[in-house]
Amino acid sequence: MGPSGSPVIAAELRGVTKRFGATTALDGVSLEVREGETLALLGANGAGKSTALAVLLGLRAPDAGEARLFGGDPRRPSSRRRVGVALQEAAFPATLRVREVVELVRAHYERPVISAALIERFELGRLVSRQVGGLSGGERRRVAVALAFAGSPRLVVLDEPTAGLDPEARHMVEEALEAHVRSGGALLLTTHRLEEVDALATRAVVMGEGRVIGERAGS
């Protein structure tokens, strides 16, 4: 909770515009995610969802407007201390084992989740001793989502969180996401799946051609 008693704003874009050459990927986009809620970004390919996430995470600088993570500049490492991320493409050094990747990511945070708890929560027990290069796409996706929780984050950002997961794994991930929000965390995800919005999201922002074109209530 913030000083005024209202939930803390975990992430926000304020009037963000981002251009790539002649293409305007984001055009005056404003949105915010508060602790205790799940915001879904919906939209077709090319709508600007991934660019919005990239600006929010400090991977891209806005041409106009600003992005904030817990009130700070996302390009500063200190602003990312309470943030966990799973990008759309889950890629890891192929020769590292799952346990080693988990430890590597945990080492970046001041108060990481205990490895055993993380491995159990995301059912990675069968995979911990395997090299990441030998995992299937769905298994790598599950590892990527698990890593987003490795640092005990208050904000989790997931780009297409359940893409490539089988129904059982998808259910397990959705349970973990719901538990995170119930405990007061914030969740920002992009998705194509309306059923995911209905299952998880407090609110959904619909994007099209780089703009916010609508909002809808979630579950």
Place this chain on the structure above:
Amino acid sequence: MLLELVRYPAYLVPTLVLPAVFFLFFVVPESRADATVRMATFAGFAVIGVAFFQFGVGIAVDRASPWETYLRTLPVGPGVRLAGRVASAAAFACAAAVLLVLIAIATTGASLPGMRWAGLGVALFFGAIPFALLGVALGYWAPVKGALPIANLLYLVLAYAGGLWIRPSRLPHAVDSVSPFLPTRAFADALVAAAIGSRADWAAWLTLGGFAVLFAGFAVAGYRRDEGRRFS
């Protein structure tokens, strides 16, 4: 990064094993008279190989990797990641040089008095810096698919023409005429001075320093260009 590379034979073999194999081919069959000097220059060859492949190819490959993008979302700055790469490169460079030295001692009887080992170590460490910077420049300027062949070409051509494999006096005339202007020649001269215990070759060190400044400029420009394209 260390663990990742140790399990990757495509990296391990050329960086650790190749210099030793070259030593066996180029030095062992020849007269042992200058085996100690050759050991020193081949150790240099081993060390700059790590610089080219770990920085040059490593950075180029990482640029195209979603893993590198993911690492940027973690709460540490680029300096920490660079420090990790440097530490890993230092470890591999040590391993490559030690392996080379052990093989040299075992096959040619090359040897140095105690303090000259330290002098050679210092020369290897500081002499490798320009090549690490060249590797970084290569990593940021080369296209991903071109980085490995370019690194191989630079590595082998510079090593040969700089006299790291054979005495510069035995290089073909055309190569020898270019050799004095190469950073690998300066490195070879510095290593030879350290190995024979003569006074430091300041001309060689000044040359290496100049190349370090030049390559650092290319590296910084390449980094800014890449950052501007991918993360601005």
